[in-house]
Each structure stands twice: as C-alpha cells, then as structure tokens.
Amino acid sequence: MSETEKDVERQCREFRQMFESLRREIGKVIVGHEGIVDNVLISLFCGGHVLLEGVPGLGKTLLVRTLSAALTLEFRRIQFTPDLMPADIIGTNIIMEDRTTGKRQFQFQRGPIFGQVILADEINRATPKTQSAMLEAMQEHSVTTGGQIHKLPEPFIVLATQNPIEQEGTYPLPEAQLDRFFFKVLVPYSNREELGMILDRTTTAKSPQAKAIIGTEQIIASQELVKRVAVAAHVQDYAIRLVLATHPDGEYASEITNRFIRYGSSPRGVQALVLSAKVRAMLDERYHISFSDVNDSVLPALRHRILLNFEGQAEGIQNDDILNQILQDTPKTLEKNINVP
Numbered sequence: 001m002s003e004t005e006k007d008v009e010r011q012c013r014e015f016r017q018m019f020e021s022l023r024r025e026i027g028k029v030i031v032g033h034e035g036i037v038d039n040v041l042i043s044l045f046c047g048g049h050v051l052l053e054g055v056p057g058l059g060k061t062l063l064v065r066t067l068s069a070a071l072t073l074e075f076r077r078i079q080f081t082p083d084l085m086p087a088d089i090i091g092t093n094i095i096m097e098d099r100t101t102g103k104r105q106f107q108f109q110r111g112p113i114f115g116q117v118i119l120a121d122e123i124n125r126a127t128p129k130t131q132s133a134m135l136e137a138m139q140e141h142s143v144t145t146g147g148q149i150h151k152l153p154e155p156f157i158v159l160a161t162q163n164p165i166e167q168e169g170t171y172p173l174p175e176a177q178l179d180r181f182f183f184k185v186l187v188p189y190s191n192r193e194e195l196g197m198i199l200d201r202t203t204t205a206k207s208p209q210a211k212a213i214i215g216t217e218q219i220i221a222s223q224e225l226v227k228r229v230a231v232a233a234h235v236q237d238y239a240i241r242l243v244l245a246t247h248p249d250g251e252y253a254s255e256i257t258n259r260f261i262r263y264g265s266s267p268r269g270v271q272a273l274v275l276s277a278k279v280r281a282m283l284d285e286r287y288h289i290s291f292s293d294v295n296d297s298v299l300p301a302l303r304h305r306i307l308l309n310f311e312g313q314a315e316g317i318q319n320d321d322i323l324n325q326i327l328q329d330t331p332k333t334l335e336k337n338i339n340v341p
Contacts, residue, residue, distance in 0.1 A: 011225055012282050018214060018222065019045070019283060025070040025210040031201065032194040039185050039300050040067060040159070046275040047223050048182020049138055049158040051173075051304065058187045060161040061121055067159070068117040074144040074153065076115030080126040086133035089113050090143040091150075107146065113137050116153050116216070120160035124170045133179055134158070138180040155219045175263075175307060182272050183297075184304035216241040231280035234333050236274065239294045241334075242271075243270040245326045246306050254329040256322050260312030265305035269339055272301035291332050298323055 019041060026037050036052075040063065043050045052060045068075035078089060091111035097104045109172070112118070113134075123131065137143055141152045162169070178184070190198060201208060244252040246264030257264070277293035284293075303319045312322075 005076065008228075008287065012285075012287065015045075015225060016285070017223055018218060021053055021213055022067075022070055025213060026063070029201075030059060032190055032199045033059070033063070033187065036185050036187060039064070039183050040304040041158045042276050043182045043277045044157055044274075045222050045279055046182060047155060047157070047228055048272065048275070049160070049180060051178070051181040051184045052159065052161045053164050053184060054161075054187030054188055055189075056163055056290055060187055060190065061119065063333060064117070064159040064161070066210050068119070069119060069210040070213055071219070073116035073118070073155070073219075075117045076112040077119040077121060078112050080120050080123050080130070082125060082127060084126045084130050086130055087111065089130065090135045090137070090145060092130055093113040093146045101189055103178060106146065108148070109148065110143050110150070114150075114152060115144060118156075118158045119156055122162060123160040124162040124173055125282040126171065130170055131173060132170070135177060135180065135247040138177075155216065155223065157231075161185060178304045179266050181304060183276070187299055191262045217248075225277050226275060226282070229281055231274060231278070233242040235277075235289055235291060235294065237334075238291055238330070238332055239270050239277070242273065242298060242326065242330055243267075243302070244293070245330050246302065247324075248309075252330070254326055256325045256329075257315075260308055260315070260322060261306055262309035262319050263303050269302050269305045274298050278300060283313075298327060 006026070007277070022041055023034075023037060027034075030037060037231050037272065040050050040052075044067075054060055065075075078084075089111050090113050091109050093106040093108050094314055096107040120134070123134075134142075137152060137156075139156055141154065141156050143152070144151050158181075162173070200206070241252050243249055243265045245254055246257060246261060246269075247253055248258050248261050248264065250257075250264070273294050274289070276297040277289040280293040280296055281287065281289045302323055305320055308317060308319070
C-alpha cells in the first residue's frame with residue numbers, strides 16, 4: 001500500500017470515528033430516530049441544509065440544539081412568524097455617528113443569519129417575501145444589502161423545521177427554496193420503548209447534555225474529504241437516470257411519473273444523491289459508492305424536489321410512493337451505458 005493510500009485510509013478512519021462520536025453525543029439527549037440523526041449528519045458533512053418536517057413535540061428543535069451543542073460552531077435561532085421581515089434575518093444598514101468627527105454614515109448591522117448552525121424554526125410561518133431572504137444565504141453563503149455582498153462564516157448549515165398539518169397562518173415554501181435543501185427528513189412518532197426512555201430522561205433528576213467535540217476545521221476538512229470518494233461511471237449514471245426518471249415525458253420516465261408528476265427534480269437532486277452516497281460509503285468502510293448507497297438517499301434527497309400535478313394531488317398520492325416505484329422501475333445498468341465516460 002502506497003503512502004497516499006495509507007493517508008486516505010487514515011483520513012477515512014478518522015472520519016468514521018468523528019461521525020460515530022457525534023452520533024453518541026446526540027444520542028445522549030435524543031431518543032431513537034437514528035436514521036434521522038444520520039441524515040442530518042450526512043447533510044452537515046456534505047455542506048447541505050436540512051428541512052425537518054413533523055408534528056409539534058417530536059424533538060425537531062431539540063435535535064438541532066443538541067447538534068449545535070456537539071459542535072464548536074456559532075449557533076443562531078430564528079423564530080419565523082408572519083410579521084418577520086427580511087431585515088430581521090439578514091440585517092440592515094443604520095446611520096451611525098462618529099463621536100470624534102460627528103460625521104454620519106451608514107453601517108451594516110448583521111442579522112441572526114450570520115451564524116454557522118442556523119435553526120429556522122417553523123420556517124413556513126413566514127411570508128414568501130421573508131422566506132425569499134433565505135435564498136441567497138442558503139445557496140451562495142452570502143447576503144447582499146445596500147449594494148454590498150457580505151460573506152457568511154463557514155461552515156454554514158440551515159436546519160429548518162415545519163409542521164405538516166397546521167395550515168392556519170402558514171405559507172407553503174416556494175419550490176426554489178425547497179430545492180436549496182439538501183435533504184427533507186420526515187420525523188415520525190416515537191414508539192413505546194422510546195417514549196419510556198424519553199420519560200426517564202425528562203421526568204427524573206437525570207438531564208443528559210451533549211458536549212462540544214467537533215470544530216470548524218474538522219468539518220471543513222471532512223467536507224473536502226467526502227468529495228474525493230470515488231464514484232464509478234455506471235453508478236453515477238444510475239443516479240442520473242433516477243433523477244431523469246422524475247421528469248414526465250422524458251426518456252427514462254416511468255408510467256407513474258407521466259401520470260402524477262408535473263415537474264421533476266433539478267440537478268441539485270443528483271448532486272445530493274452522489275454526495276450523500278459518498279458519506280454512506282465511507283461509513284461502511286468503502287472508498288467508492290455502490291448502488292445501495294444511492295438508493296438509501298433517494299427519499300430524503302428527492303421527495304421535496306418533485307411537484308405533483310392536479311391528478312396526483314386529487315388522488316392523494318405521496319411523493320415517497322412515486323419515488324419507491326421509480327426505484328423499482330429503474331434498472332441498475334443499461335447495455336448502452338457500459339462505455340459511459
């Protein structure tokens with residue numbers, strides 16, 4: 001084994017240890033939901049944002065707070081409400097007077113978006129105008145105000161929560177904003193055993209807390225390491241065809257796609273599939289991604305990137321049902337794709 005290979009193996013081993021350490025710290029506070037925790041951590045190491053959807057009281061906000069406690073990153077919480085304005089998020093220019101010269105000038109006062117781990121709580125309660133203030137920050141990691149661009153600190157991750165059942169006083173997230181979320185994760189109810197553990201931790205004197213164990217440099221280095229994981233041409237082509245299968249009337253569209261989907265996934269969908277598959281491969285002690293790594297990420301990566309048509313909405317079709325059918329209909333390899341570059 002060459003020195004380069006030994007170095008890569010060491011880095012991947014350290015990455016797995018880091019990931020497992022974060023799992024344990026979060027597990028001190030969060031009961032169950034291991035798959036949800038893994039998806040949030042995968043997004044973190046891919047440099048992506050997460051939309052957590054679930055009814056109130058399931059621990060979505062607690063999960064984000066616990067993650068921030070396990071990281072030595074600057075944490076900011078933004079409580080979204082109907083009267084929240086864009087300037088309340090990104091900041092605003094105010095007139096400041098120099099005490100020495102008496103000269104007045106505009107000075108930019110930073111808003112709560114200038115953090116590293118941003119909890120966007122109940123994000124669908126803000127108006128579309130306010131929600132649009134998040135678009136540049138989530139994509140470009142910067143905000144523009146008064147003709148000046150202000151860079152956000154790195155790493156930067158938005159963890160947003162929303163309630164799927166309460167409609168009064170809420171505004172659906174625009175498709176452009178949904179597309180900027182790396183994953184959409186559904187938070188289910190806890191089972192009987194988990195509820196018992198929750199009571200043991202919250203109704204007794206025990207109050208476990210997570211401690212900060214991972215810092216900025218480690219996360220940025222890990223994000224770069226993830227990009228270096230190999231992906232074979234035929235596996236990459238499989239991920240591409242899965243995304244193309246969400247496009248109605250396209251070459252790879254299945255019957256269910258043509259019937260129920262109005263718009264399919266953007267290229268961000270296949271980026272999320274491949275990047276998250278690279279993390280899953282490293283966690284499985286492999287340095288190349290497999291078909292199963294891609295399959296495991298299809299639902300969280302694509303469920304918010306497909307838009308149902310009127311028939312799909314009228315039939316009550318779920319996006320996950322369509323994606324599961326696409327997984328069944330899409331072959332792993334095609335003869336004509338053997339020589340894909």
